[in-house]
Amino acid sequence: MPDNVQGPDRAVLRADCASCFGLCCVALTLTRSADFAIDKDAGEPCGNLQEDFRCGIHTELRTRGFPGCTVYDCFGAGQRVSRETFDGQDWRGAPRTARQMFQVFPVMRQLHELLWYLTEALSLEAARPLHGEIRRTLEETERLTRVPADAFSDLDVAGHRDTVAELLLRTSQLVRATAPRRKKRDRRGADLMGARLKDADLRGADLRGAYLIAADLTGADLRLADLIGADFRDADLSGADLTGSLFLTQAQLNAAKGDAATKLPPSLRRPAHWGR
DSSP states (O other), X not given: OOTTOOOOOGGGGXXXXXXXXXXXXXXXXXXXXXXXXXXXXXXXXXXXXXXXXXXXXXXXXXXXXXXXXXXXXXXXXXXXXXXXXXXXOOTTTSGGGHHXXXXXXXXXXXHHHHHHHHHHHHTOGGGGGGHHHHHHHHHHHHHHHTSOGGGGGGOOHHHHHHHHHHHHHHHHHHHHTTSOOOSOOBOTTOBXXXXXOTTOBOTTOBOTTOBOTTOBOTTOBOTTOBOTTOBOTTOBOTTOBOTTOBSOOHHHHHHSBOOTTOBOOTTSOOOTTSOO
C-alpha cells in the first residue's frame, strides 16, 4: 500500500458467522434450483439454522443441495448488523427487532461490498491521482454504515453505488493502462460462457460483468484484469494467475473451480472445494 494511504482493516469486511445471528439464513429469499434445495421466503428461517444461529449442515452444504450458500459472501455485514447496529440484541430474543433487522441486513451488505472495492482502490499505486476522492468516498460509505437502524430505509444506496461505480471505473482505467500494450481487450459484459480461454493472455482486460460461466481459463494470465461483477460460476481457473487482478471477491472464487497452482491475491483464500 502506498505511503500514508490506509483504508479499513479488511478483516472487518470478511464474514464472521460466529458473531452473526444467522441473518443470511433468514433475511434472504431462497428459490429451489441447482443452488438451493428449497424455496424459502425472506424473513423465514432456513430449516438448517440451529438455535445457536449456526448452520446444521455447514460441512455438507454442497452435497446436500445448497452450493449457493457456499458462494454467498456478506462482506462482514452480518456481524456488523448483529453486534453494532442492533447492539448484540438477536431477533429471537427480541422478536420486535426481527423485521427491521432483516431489512437492514441487505442494505448493509451492499455498503460493505462497496467498502471492499474502495479499500482495494485506495491501495493501488497507479490510482494515486484519485486517492483523495477514493478516501472521501470511502469515508462517506463508512458513515452510511453507522446510521441508526431506522434510517437505513431512507438511504439512497442505488445513487451511492452509481457514484462508487464511476470512481472504480476511473480507477480501473488508470491501473489497466500500466498493463503491456496489446490489442484492446474490452470484454465488458461479454457473453463468454463456456469460452475456451486456456493459457489466454488477459492482462489488463476489461471483464467487468462478463459472463464466464463454465469458461476454460486454465493457465490464463488475468493480472491487472478488471473482474468486478464477472460471473465465474463453474469456470476453471486451474493454474490461472489472478495476482494483481482488480476487484476480485471471495464469492467469485467460491463459485469457480481451481487448484493448488492457481495464483491468488493475498487478500483472498483458496476455496476448500478446489482441487489440490
